[in-house]
Amino acid sequence: MNIITREMKANLKSLIIWSIGVLFMVGAGMGKYAGMGGSGETMNELMAEMPDSLQAIMGTAGFDLSKALGFYGLLYLYLIVMATIHAVMLGANIIAKEELDKTVEFLLVKPISRVKVISFKLVAALLNVFVVNLVTLVSSIIIVGRSAEGEKVVGDIVLLMVGMFCLQIIFLVIGTAIAAVYKNAKKAGAISTGILLITFLLAIIINLDQRLEALRYITPFKYFEAESILNTSGLDPVFLGLSLIIVVVLTFTTYHYYKKKDLHL
Amino acid sequence: MNVIEINRLTKMYGKSRGITDVSFSVEEGEIFGFIGPNGAGKSTTIRLLLSLIYPTSGSATIFGKDVVKFAPEIKKEIGYLPSEVFYYDNMKVIDLLKYSASFYKKDCTKRITELAEVMELDLTKKIDDLSLGNKKKVGIVQGLLHEPKLIILDEPTSGLDPLMQQRFFDLLEKENQKGATILFSSHILSEVQRLCDRVAIIKDGAIVQVEKISELKQNNYKKFKIETVLPLSGDYFEMPGVNQLEVKGTTTSFIFRGDINTVMQKVSTVEIANLWVEEPDLEEIFMHFYQREE
The missing domain is CATH 3.30.70.1560 (Alpha-L RNA-binding motif)
Incomplete structure (x- = not known):
């Protein structure tokens, strides 16, 4: 328990900053929608005239931008990028920082097993990403709700946030696993964010070229896209299952490697 | 009874040497010196004992229990002072000590104030603002606050002024009289000579000699x-x-x-x-x- 409290305190500042960040993103993003006024249809036409590739890169394909929720779907892409960057960095850092700050000699000479240390840290990290998710959820419901004229948005936003939470956990454990596996703690953060960037770019490349559809299983950014969540029946059970498998495997990896790791200073 | 028993302990860092075939034992109630030049393998041996790193081969026991298998249990009774102390940023001394104490299932509040008083440590200061010597004092209090049965010290005196060094040695001798066993690593002979009963000399990752200080000298x-x-x-x-x-x-x-x-x-x-x-x-x-x- 003491480790969880310690971690919550240590991460409080960063949590507040990220929360303000997503809040600002939702506010400013939806502010743009409100600013368009009734010109939503024109916006749709404008978008439609853009080359497909540009649409793919901006992630605008398939959204009805004249609707608040459609516009929010566009914004969702940027929200998940923010939330996953937070998660992956938090995951890598929460494990690696004891080695980086050389506090392993403090923590791991205490009568506590490494398994417990990891468990407490994972709980603290989960609480952190949960708060970011909750802030996004609440601010989205309020801000999108205000722009929506009679549209029902809450259900869809909740679904989107469940998807985002899955992605957050996936990237959180990508971070912890890398920090546990890599001998050099300094590189853990860089490698983790590198993986995030690569999977994100891969998702865009898949959007550009339909022939690469098969690769969508490799990049989590293709698992819960706003387009399919909003336009069809919600979260895809295949990808939910796949997410679960990834999270279980990477959590196991984190424990397994950290247990055996030589902690260097 | 042997509190520490090290049996052909070997640690390789890839191909480079950590320590090879180190064996010695520390008896209950003794102050055991562990001396050698920098880079000889003193810290490596100590980190193996604390299972911060794991042996390539060989084994070690503390209180008769394997240091890898029973690590959390053994550590209840170990106090450790690292050669360089690093702490979490942005914490007050008292918060850090309380955090440290929270890992042991006993109330250490009284002991913290006692130790801080002896070492003249200001508990209300932020750790970031402390000098090297004062950080070392935090380490000393932190290592002793749970009244451990085994005290492991890695180059403990660096950064302490002579007066504090004296107080610290007095403190150690008092703990020793109460029954604590002490493993004292150092490259400074005079302090080992003063304090220790027996000494192991390590060079290039191998034990050269284990001898009583008195025999070594006389x-x-x-x-x-x-x-x-x-x-x-x-x-x-x-x-x-x-x-x-x-x-x-x-x-x-x-x-x-x-x-x-x-x-x-x-x-x-x-x-x-x-x-x-x-x-x-x-x-x-x-x-x-x-x-x-x-």
Whole structure:
């Protein structure tokens, strides 16, 4: 328990900053929608005239931008990028920082097993990403709700946030696993964010070229896209299952490697 | 009973050496010195004992329990002071000590204030603002606050001024009298000499010798300085047991270990102007261990 409290305190500042960040993103993003006024249809036409590739890169394909929720779907892409960057960095850092700050000699000479240390840290990290998710959820419901004229948005936003939470956990454990596996703690953060960037770019490349559809299983950014969540029946059970498998495997990896790791200073 | 038992402990960092085949044991209630130059493997051995790193081969037990398998259990009774202390940023001294205490299932509040008083440590300061010496004091309090049965110290005196060093040694002696066993690693001989009962000397990752301080100092070694009438050839005293042979004109000096008669016979065959036979201090004996294989 003491480790969880310690971690919550240590991460409080960063949590507040990220929360303000997503809040600002939702506010400013939806502010743009409100600013368009009734010109939503024109916006749709404008978008439609853009080359497909540009649409793919901006992630605008398939959204009805004249609707608040459609516009929010566009914004969702940027929200998940923010939330996953937070998660992956938090995951890598929460494990690696004891080695980086050389506090392993403090923590791991205490009568506590490494398994417990990891468990407490994972709980603290989960609480952190949960708060970011909750802030996004609440601010989205309020801000999108205000722009929506009679549209029902809450259900869809909740679904989107469940998807985002899955992605957050996936990237959180990508971070912890890398920090546990890599001998050099300094590189853990860089490698983790590198993986995030690569999977994100891969998702865009898949959007550009339909022939690469098969690769969508490799990049989590293709698992819960706003387009399919909003336009069809919600979260895809295949990808939910796949997410679960990834999270279980990477959590196991984190424990397994950290247990055996030589902690260097 | 042996509190620490190290059995052919070996640690390789990839292909580079950590320690090889280290074996020694520390008895209950003793203050055991662990000396060697920087990079000899003292910290590696200690980190293996604390299972911060894991052995390539060999094993070690503390309180009769394997250090890897029973790590969390063993650590209830271990207090550790690292050579360099690093703490979480942005914490007050008292918060850090309370955090440290929260891992042990006993109330350490009284003990914290006691120790802080002895070491003249301001508990309300932020750790970031502390000097190196004061950080070290935090480490000392932190290592002793749960009244451990085994105290492991890795170069504990660096950064402490002589007065505090004295207080710290007094503190250790008090803990020792109460029954605590102490493993004291250092490269400074005088402090080991003062405090320890026995000492293990480590060099290049291997134990060179384990000996009682008293034996190391008294029994075997003699420091010879001989002034002869005529200059001697450089290798005149080259014989088994002679170390650190130095010839400067008519003055010859060396450290001798072995049957004193053999040297005396050799001395008697030259005409001498003056002769000193002294107890070498530990430093000089120590040099002998370092130089032997070179």
